[in-house]
Amino acid sequence: MSNIKNIISNYKKYSFLMKQLISRDFKVKYKRSVLGVLWSLLQPLLMMTVMAIVFSQMFKFKVEGINYLVYLMTGIIMFNYFSEASSSAMVSVVGNFGLINKVYIPKYIFPVSKCLFVGINFLLTLIPWLIIIVLTHFGLGSYTCHFNIWYILLPYIFLCLFMFTLGIGMILSCVSVFLRDMFYIYSIILTIWNYLTPVFYSIEIVPKGLQILLKCNPLYMFITGARTIVLYNARPSITQMAIMFLVGFGTMLIGMLIFKKKQDKFIYYA
Numbered sequence: 102m103s104n105i106k107n108i109i110s111n112y113k114k115y116s117f118l119m120k121q122l123i124s125r126d127f128k129v130k131y132k133r134s135v136l137g138v139l140w141s142l143l144q145p146l147l148m149m150t151v152m153a154i155v156f157s158q159m160f161k162f163k164v165e166g167i168n169y170l171v172y173l174m175t176g177i178i179m180f181n182y183f184s185e186a187s188s189s190a191m192v193s194v195v196g197n198f199g200l201i202n203k204v205y206i207p208k209y210i211f212p213v214s215k216c217l218f219v220g221i222n223f224l225l226t227l228i229p230w231l232i233i234i235v236l237t238h239f240g241l242g243s244y245t246c247h248f249n250i251w252y253i254l255l256p257y258i259f260l261c262l263f264m265f266t267l268g269i270g271m272i273l274s275c276v277s278v279f280l281r282d283m284f285y286i287y288s289i290i291l292t293i294w295n296y297l298t299p300v301f302y303s304i305e306i307v308p309k310g311l312q313i314l315l316k317c318n319p320l321y322m323f324i325t326g327a328r329t330i331v332l333y334n335a336r337p338s339i340t341q342m343a344i345m346f347l348v349g350f351g352t353m354l355i356g357m358l359i360f361k362k363k364q365d366k367f368i369y370y371a
Contacts, residue, residue: 115210122214123221146229148177164303167332168242174233175331176300178226179324183266184291186219190270191277191287194367201367208364209357212274216267223259234331251330257342258330261349262323268352271360278363278370298324319348 163169190212194201197211237246277283298320304312315321322345326337337345 115207118206119210119214119217122210123218126215126218127221143229144226146233166244168237168244168246170242171230171234171237171246172328172332173301174230175328176298176324178223178230179262179327180295180298180300180320181226182219182223183262183269183320184295185222186216186266187270187273188287188291189215189219190267191273191283193270194274194278195281198367208367209271209360212270212360213267216263216270220263246331247334249330249334251334251336254330254336254342255327258323258326258337258345261345262320264349264353265319265323268349268354268356271353271356275360275363278367294318294320300324319352322348 164172193211193215194208200206201208233241234246234248237244273283273287297315298318299307299315304315304321307315322341326341326345329335329337
């Protein structure tokens with residue numbers, strides 16, 4: 102209980118620094134960019150267009166009974182958030198050693214700020230995602246997506262995804278301090294993880310034995326939860342919702358505990 106109070110107290114005390122770190126990331130990312138933050142809207146649209154052409158036209162991927170464009174974009178934006186946020190969090194501590202060596206700062210601020218920064222970009226990408234959903238009513242794709250009351254559960258699913266990503270990010274940021282090879286290893290892991298997550302294909306085309314393995318993938322659970330609402334006009338089951346929370350919160354808690362246990366040794370590897 103005291104640890105939770107300390108975290109809340111530190112958050113209030115260093116909230117200004119958190120905002121400055123997030124602001125710095127925005128300035129660095131869009132420095133000398135003509136369109137600036139608009140790229141957060143254009144990038145997923147352009148990526149979705151390219152991937153839709155490649156997978157639906159060239160490789161003939163499709164999912165029966167639903168709009169493949171929305172299916173694809175839902176998977177892309179959610180996996181891309183996890184990929185970018187966890188990768189950014191991984192390098193956050195090592196990248197700020199100069200600041201850590203000069204003044205005392207709670208070190209968890211760095212991976213948290215990265216996940217929040219990418220999270221803001223993620224929220225912006227939801228705008229073109231919703232536009233695509235609206236355009237299905239005007240003939241975009243073979244099937245129409247209908248807005249429904251279960252959309253109110255999407256923030257819950259996104260929160261679970263954020264907690265899971267933060268937990269993974271804190272573990273990676275800790276490991277990378279002691280093992281710099283992690284920067285290269287994780288890029289390979291993400292590539293494998295991407296192919297093991299049904300982003301552009303349906304899990305139904307996978308052999309039954311492998312389906313069981315893929316369904317244990319946390320990203321599959323989060324993406325499928327969002328797709329259930331948007332594409333099937335249904336609510337994920339209570340069990341699914343509970344598992345999403347347990348996986349998200351549990352991973353975040355494990356990440357925090359590992360980070361707290363190892364953070365005092367960071368200074369020796371600067």
